[in-house]
Each structure stands twice: as structure tokens, then as C-alpha cells.
Amino acid sequence: MEALKTNIKxxxxxxxxxxxxxxxxxxxNNLEAGQVIEVLATDKGSKADIQAWxxxxxxxxxxxxxxxxxxxxxxxxxxxxxAIEKNHPHVTSNEELANKLGTGEDIIVLDVRESAEYGFxxxxxxxxxxxxxxxxxxxxxxxxxxxxxxxxxxxxSDLAAQKLTAHGFxxxxxxxPGMSQWEGRTVSIKG
Amino acid sequence: MTTRAVTSKELTRxxxxxxxxxxxDVRNENxxxxxxxxxxxxxxxxxxxxxLLDGVEGILDKLPLNQEILVVCAKEGSSVMxxxxxxxxGLTASFLQGGMKAWSEHLEPVKxxxxxxxxxIYQFVRIGKGCLSYMVIxxxxxxxxxxxxxxxxxxxxxxxxxxxxxxxFDTHLHADHIxxxxxxxxxxxxTYWLPPKDATEVTFEYAALEGGNVITIGNTAIDIxxxxxxxxxxxxxxxxxxxxxxxSGDILFIDSIGRPDLAGLAExxxxxxxxxxxxxYKELSEELIVLPAHFMMMEELNDDGSVSxxxxxxxAQNHGLNIEDEEEFRKMVTxxxxxxxxxxxxxxxxxxxxVSPDAERQREMEIGPNRCAVR
Numbered sequence: 001m002e003a004l005k006t007n008i009k010x011x012x013x014x015x016x017x018x019x020x021x022x023x024x025x026x027x028x029n030n031l032e033a034g035q036v037i038e039v040l041a042t043d044k045g046s047k048a049d050i051q052a053w054x055x056x057x058x059x060x061x062x063x064x065x066x067x068x069x070x071x072x073x074x075x076x077x078x079x080x081x082x083a084i085e086k087n088h089p090h091v092t093s094n095e096e097l098a099n100k101l102g103t104g105e106d107i108i109v110l111d112v113r114e115s116a117e118y119g120f121x122x123x124x125x126x127x128x129x130x131x132x133x134x135x136x137x138x139x140x141x142x143x144x145x146x147x148x149x150x151x152x153x154x155x156x157s158d159l160a161a162q163k164l165t166a167h168g169f170x171x172x173x174x175x176x177p178g179m180s181q182w183e184g185r186t187v188s189i190k191g
Numbered sequence: 192m193t194t195r196a197v198t199s200k201e202l203t204r205x206x207x208x209x210x211x212x213x214x215x216d217v218r219n220e221n222x223x224x225x226x227x228x229x230x231x232x233x234x235x236x237x238x239x240x241x242x243l244l245d246g247v248e249g250i251l252d253k254l255p256l257n258q259e260i261l262v263v264c265a266k267e268g269s270s271v272m273x274x275x276x277x278x279x280x281g282l283t284a285s286f287l288q289g290g291m292k293a294w295s296e297h298l299e300p301v302k303x304x305x306x307x308x309x310x311x312i313y314q315f316v317r318i319g320k321g322c323l324s325y326m327v328i329x330x331x332x333x334x335x336x337x338x339x340x341x342x343x344x345x346x347x348x349x350x351x352x353x354x355x356x357x358x359x360f361d362t363h364l365h366a367d368h369i370x371x372x373x374x375x376x377x378x379x380x381x382t383y384w385l386p387p388k389d390a391t392e393v394t395f396e397y398a399a400l401e402g403g404n405v406i407t408i409g410n411t412a413i414d415i416x417x418x419x420x421x422x423x424x425x426x427x428x429x430x431x432x433x434x435x436x437x438x439s440g441d442i443l444f445i446d447s448i449g450r451p452d453l454a455g456l457a458e459x460x461x462x463x464x465x466x467x468x469x470x471x472y473k474e475l476s477e478e479l480i481v482l483p484a485h486f487m488m489m490e491e492l493n494d495d496g497s498v499s500x501x502x503x504x505x506x507a508q509n510h511g512l513n514i515e516d517e518e519e520f521r522k523m524v525t526x527x528x529x530x531x532x533x534x535x536x537x538x539x540x541x542x543x544x545x546v547s548p549d550a551e552r553q554r555e556m557e558i559g560p561n562r563c564a565v566r
Contacts, residue, residue, distance in 0.1 A: 018240050018272055025244055049241060053241040
């Protein structure tokens with residue numbers, strides 16, 4: 001199983017409730033908004049609890065992988081993505097992107113969410129380059145093709161689209177709102 | 192300030208005695224809504240423990256100042272932490288030892304009565320799940336009916352009364368809880384009886400329990416008379432013990448009747464259920480004390496915590512026994528059924544011996560209320 005990149009990993013294996021959540025909450029304080037934590041736990045109840053806690057605390061629960069007896073939970077720290085003003089002029093809707101994908105046209109779908117977000121749920125054709133790693137990987141992208149940039153809500157993809165434009169890309173379209181409302185087919189690391 | 196542990200036994204006794212209780216349940220909301228500690232005089236407040244990690248100040252106005260607050264969680268850990276926080280805030284707090292896991296497994300034995308030829312019959316009230324099982328003891332021999340998977344509780348109980356378990360019965364193939372019958376029979380070299388019509392797929396040896404079988408416990412001939420009464424399952428069998436007690440399994444409860452759908456054959460078994468209740472049971476003495484395999488509501492408990500009622504009283508009071516129109520009866524037991532018990536298919540397969548989940552998985556499978564009845 002390919003590893004999901006995370007910003008911090010905490011080990012709560014062998015610990016009973018409430019410790020997995022107590023440790024996660026504490027570690028979360030040291031994370032920046034939008035960063036991803038991986039929590040290893042063996043307490044089976046931790047799966048339901050981390051989901052419920054994430055929801056109540058405003059964090060984004062990404063998913064849980066099972067590796068033998070070990071549960072690996074992935075949570076992204078709350079960020080105020082939605083509040084950020086979007087500036088990239090070329091935008092499209094989820095529906096239009098879905099139609100485009102249906103035509104089989106040769107386009108690039110660039111998913112700029114964190115690796116773990118992508119891992120649990122992404123459009124089959126999408127390639128993953130998290131926003132924070134875009135500059136160093138920008139040469140992987142073909143300037144001749146139309147690039148649809150997508151994230152969860154359209155904010156990170158807006159920043160990514162601006163960055164690409166600044167690097168001379170001319171055919172860049174931001175998909176709004178993005179994966180939070182995506183209704184088409186997706187794939188997951190969980191299979 | 193310190194907190195104290197409250198055992199499931201202590202809590203059971205408080206509920207039997209109808210004491211005023213305040214429970215702070217710190218499990219997730221949906222777990223609480225699905226299944227909680229029930230009692231006639233319990234006040235609750237539910238908030239998940241992880242909402243309280245930064246302190247309990249926010250909920251102090253929801254809690255009583257002059258009453259012990261019993262904190263409850265799934266397995267104990269979080270409730271200890273929250274009880275300590277409450278205690279530091281100046282409240283009187285305790286926690287349920289072993290959490291809901293222990294609560295689900297607690298069996299409280301209650302003596303139902305004496306047998307004519309000498310001996311006693313006990314009801315084991317599994318208060319957290321509403322399951323009822325029975326032990327008949329006479330002259331050094333014991334029989335157990337509808338045992339839960341907590342086999343040791345029965346074995347110890349029999350041992351403390353110098354009785355050897357010789358016969359173990361299941362009234363039917365259970366779908367809501369894992370039977371301890373086979374384990375008890377294995378450990379005590381007893382005969383394990385099952386109705387053959389429910390046992391067509393079982394993977395182990397058993398004695399075929401047929402209507403009309405009479406099994407004697409102890410030298411003093413305590414007769415256990417088997418009465419074929421299908422409907423909840425096709426094999427469901429009742430027992431008349433010592434001509435005094437009717438063990439009705441999941442066919443007839445105090446305030447409800449059995450549901451016929453847990454093996455997927457509701458439509459087929461409605462007629463059987465009706466005949467068992469409206470014909471076969473009608474022929475029995477109204478003086479028989481009905482001892483069911485479940486209760487649904489705490490109101491069904493008698494003052495001593497037992498669950499029992501005279502058959503004649505049930506014919507007068509139980510709605511499910513008083514529906515004259517067959518079509519109306521069919522509708523009631525096949526439509527608007529409550530949700531099926533948690534993991535009921537896996538539980539059935541476990542009881543058939545087809546799968547052998549570990550203890551932890553068995554616990555998980557049984558989480559939640561039993562839901563074997565329709566009202």
C-alpha cells in the first residue's frame with residue numbers, strides 16, 4: 001500500500017479511549033491550518049470517535065486505513081479555505097468538468113489537495129500535486145494542454161491556477177467548488 | 192475529591208429499586224441514541240467526552256449539584272477522566288466500571304420460585320440487553336435454558352449451589368445474542384438440546400428437542416415438557432416446567448410478541464406464530480407463569496427485578512394476543528417492524544457453529560438493544 005504523505009504522525013497504538021483523541025487534539029495544536037495528521041491506533045472505537053471529534057472541532061476527517069490490527073486515521077486541520085477571495089479569471093463548474101471528462105478530450109485534471117485527501121477520494125484521471133509542492137513539480141505539466149485545477153472548495157486551486165499563470169501557463173481553468181461537491185466517479189486508496 | 196467505581200451489579204440493584212439516578216453518558220450521540228442504560232427514574236445528559244477535553248465548565252449547569260453523577264462511556268477510560276474532572280469541579284461523580292461493555296454482559300440472577308418436588312428456578316436478567324435466561328436446580332442437578340455467551344456466570348452459579356449442569360436448552364436459534372449453550376454443555380458434559388428445525392445448518396452435535404419430550408432434572412422429577420410453538424423461528428419450542436412455569440422463548444413476551452422475520456421468512460411464519468399464540472398457548476393453564484427470553488422496557492420488570500406474568504393475565508392484557516382479525520395480525524407482525532438487531536446474520540451463523548469470532552468481535556456483534564419483538 002502506497003504511503004500517504006502527512007505533516008505529522010502520532011502513535012496511539014495500545015492506548016485505550018480517551019487517549020487516542022487526547023493525543024490527536026494535542027498534536028493538532030502544533031499543526032498549521034490545512035496540514036494533515038496521521039494517527040495510529042489499535043482501539044477500534046477510535047474510528048468513530050475521531051470522525052465525530054473532527055466534525056465537532058471543524059477538522060476534515062479524510063479516512064481510515066486498516067493495516068492488520070492498526071488503524072491509521074487521517075485528519076486535515078481546519079482551514080478557512082472558503083473565506084479566501086478567488087482571483088483566477090478562468091473558472092468552470094463541477095458539471096462542466098464532468099462533461100468534459102465524458103467527451104474524452106485530452107485534458108489534464110490537476111488535484112492540488114494534500115496527498116492524503118487525494119488518496120481517499122479523487123477523480124480517476126486526476127494527477128496529484130499538492131499546492132505546497134507545485135513550484136518544484138511544475139515542469140511535470142504540459143503547457144500545451146488545457147489544465148483543470150481542482151481542490152476541495154476552489155480556493156487552493158485558485159492559488160495554484162495563479163501560480164501556473166505566473167509561470168507562463170495560458171490554458172488554466174479553476175474548478176469551483178471542487179471535490180467537496182463532486183458527484184462523478186472517484187477512486188480511493190481503499191479500493 | 193475522588194471518584195468511585197460503580198459496578199454493573201450495584202447499578203442493576205439501584206435500577207431494580209427504582210432509585211433516582213443521574214447518568215452523564217459521554218459516548219457519541221448516535222451510540223447513546225441507539226442504546227443506553229434504561230431505568231424508570233434515570234435522568235440523562237449526553238455529550239461526547241472529546242467535547243470536554245478542555246474542561247467541564249460548559250456543562251455544569253446541566254448537572255445536578257446534590258446528586259451523584261454516574262459517568263458512562265463505552266469501555267470505562269473516558270468516564271474515569273470525566274468523573275475526575277467533575278470531582279475537581281466540586282461535584283460528586285462516579286463512573287461505571289467496565290463501561291457499556293460490562294453493562295452489556297452483566298447477568299443478575301433473580302429467584303423466580305420453588306419447585307414442587309424440591310428445587311428452584313432462577314431467572315438471569317441481562318439488564319443491559321433485555322435478554323432473559325433460566326436455570327432450574329433440583330437435587331444437585333441443573334438445567335439451563337437460553338444461556339447467553341457469559342458461560343462462566345452460569346457454571347459458577349451452579350457450582351456455588353453444588354449442582355452439576357446436566358441439560359442445556361435453547362428454545363430456538365437466536366438472532367440477537369450469541370448462545371452460551373454449546374460452551375456450557377461442553378464444559379460440563381451436559382446434553383445440548385436444540386429444536387432440529389432450527390438446527391438444519393448447525394455444524395456440531397446436539398440432541399433433538401421435539402415437542403412432547405420430557406426431561407427430568409434431579410431425582411425428584413422436575414419435568415421439563417417441550418411444546419412445539421413455531422413462529423419466531425420455525426423450530427421455536429416452549430417449555431412447561433414443573434407444571435408451573437411456561438418458558439415462552441421469543442414467541443410471547445410480557446408486553447409484546449415475537450417477530451417472525453429474523454430468518455427472512457416473515458410471510459411464511461406468520462401463520463405458525465398465530466397458531467402457537469392463539470391455539471397452542473390457549474390450551475394451556477392460565478395459571479402458568481410466563482417466563483420469556485426477553486424484555487423490551489423497564490416497565491416490564493417486577494419489583495424484585497424479575498420478568499414474569501400469569502398466562503391468563505397476558506391473554507387479557509397483551510395487545511399481540513388480542514387481535515381477532517387474522518389479516519390485521521399479519522400486518523402487525525410483518526409491517527413496520529423495528530430495525531433488525533445488530534449483526535443478526537453473523538450472530539445466527541455463530542450460533543450454528545459456522546463462524547467462530549473472537550471474544551472482542553462477539554461483544555461488538557451484540558452491541559445494542561435486542562429488538563426481537565413487535566407490539
